[in-house]
Amino acid sequence: MYQLLSLVINIPFFCYALAHPNNVAWYGGPMHVECEHALNLFTGSGQYVKENVIATKAVSFNDDVYxxxxxxxxxxxxxVWLLVSGRQGPALEPFPSLSAHAVADCGSIQNAVDYHLDYIGNLWILDSGIIDTLEAPRCTCKPKVVVISTLLRTVTxxxxxxTAEPSSLLQNVAVDYGLGGKPFVYISDAARGAILVRDATSNTEWTVLFCAPSSGLQITLGKRGPAHNVLMVVRAHQPGLIEIECAALRKRNSALPLRAFxxxxxxxxxxxxxxHHIYLRHADGADVLSWDVRDGYNMSQLISIHSPGPRLVPTSVFADPLKHSLLILDSNxxxxxNSNSPAYQRISFIGQL
Structure with missing residues (x-):
């Protein structure tokens, strides 16, 4: 089990963090641009509304946070943004560039709904192709996965x-490496109760149906051994978790053994x-809980590692293997x-012993 302690992160732009030296907090989307005139143009035209920028996930590679x-x-x-030090605190810089997010350009990212950072610094971004989902949803492009090298700062x-359908509700992406470093992409489709599997080397793709349609279908990778990867799945409003063997997912038309917890x-x-640790929270709670998949799944095995505070909810946890720390994103x-209140988001760093 993990024992937790506060960890001061030695990264220049964290020196002004609010409340604690290991926290970073900001409102909405304070955008970093070289030219203030350009920012005024974006604001005046309605292309940029700071209060509508809501962070839902954060990951880190080397000394950078995305x-x-x-x-x-x-x-x-x-x-997708790079968190940088702005004139008045934390700021967001479009990553890898602003043009990479041009609306209605199907070679660009339309709407990142999830991403996976792999061990060599590639961001695998799930782009739903549907924008303004809470106000006036419109489909600008077909769904896709965009891979960006954080080292090269370019789309690769x-x-x-x-295999996605017009009715698909794509929500999460995970990337698993098989023998020889061959990448397989797993994407959850809640509308069909399915996992889309993509062999990124051969560009073949297939769909695995395994449960009833749902309003939400979340996935994350876990390990039961050095070469034994599993996919953990949660259905919205349903108790428990489902475990799927990645080895079975990688073999088209193979039997799919499921294990429920x-x-x-x-x-x-x-x-x-x-x-082998899965981070989660109860649907009716806000504390971040840690579950070691090598232990049984019950209340006594879930360890509380973080409480976000009043009116805040954790939306993502990322483990930085090089710094031996967890990066936790909380927001309102x-x-x-449900209202027009501006987004408040905070990143906390929790060390591991």
Missing amino acids: VMTPRMKRGVLAT KLLDLT GENTRPVFLLGSDA YGDVI
């Missing part, structure tokens, strides 16, 4: 999702994973989607 802000409301100029691959427990939301997400 933030995802889906296009849920109008005025979101980009959906576009994967069209050929916690059928009589409270429904949960998945927040992230770290080898619920207040923002």
Whole structure:
């Protein structure tokens, strides 16, 4: 089990963090641009509405933090950003560039709804192709996966999702490496109760149906051994978790052994994973809980590692293997989607021993 302690992160732009030296907090989407005149133009034209920029996920590679802000409301100029030090505190810089997020350009990212950072610094971005989802949803392009190298700061691959349907509700992406470093992409489709599997090397794709349609279907990778990867799945408003063998998913038309945990427990939301640890929260709670998949799944095995505070909810947990720390993103997400209040988001760093 993890023992937790506060960890001061030695990264220049964190020196002004609010409240604690290991926290970073900001309102809405303070955008970093070289020319203030350009920012005024974006604001005046309605292309950029700071209060509508809502962060839902954050990951880190080397000393950089990347933030995802889906296009849920109008005025979101980009959906993946690099967190930098601005003139008045934390600021967001479109990543890898502003042009990479051009609306209606199907070679660009339309709406990042999830991403996966792999061990060599590639961001695998799930682009739903549907923007302004909370206000006036419109489909600008077909769904795809966009791969960006954080080291090269460039898009290296576009994967069209050929098995997605017009009714698909794509929500999460995970990337698993098989023998020889061959990448397989898993994408959850809640509308069909399915996992889309993409062999990124051969560009073949297939769909695995395994449960009834749902309003939400979350996935994250876990490990039961050095070469034994599993996919953990949670259905919205349903208690427990489902475990799927990645080896079976990678073999087209193979039998799919499923294992269920916690059928009589409270429904949960998945927040992230770290080898054999799964991070989650109860649907009716806000504390981040850690579950070691090598132990049984019950209330006594869930360890509380973080409490976000009043009116805040954790939306993602990312484990940085090099710094031996967890990066936790909290926000007033619920207040923002139900009202016009500006988004408040905070990143906390929790060390591991």
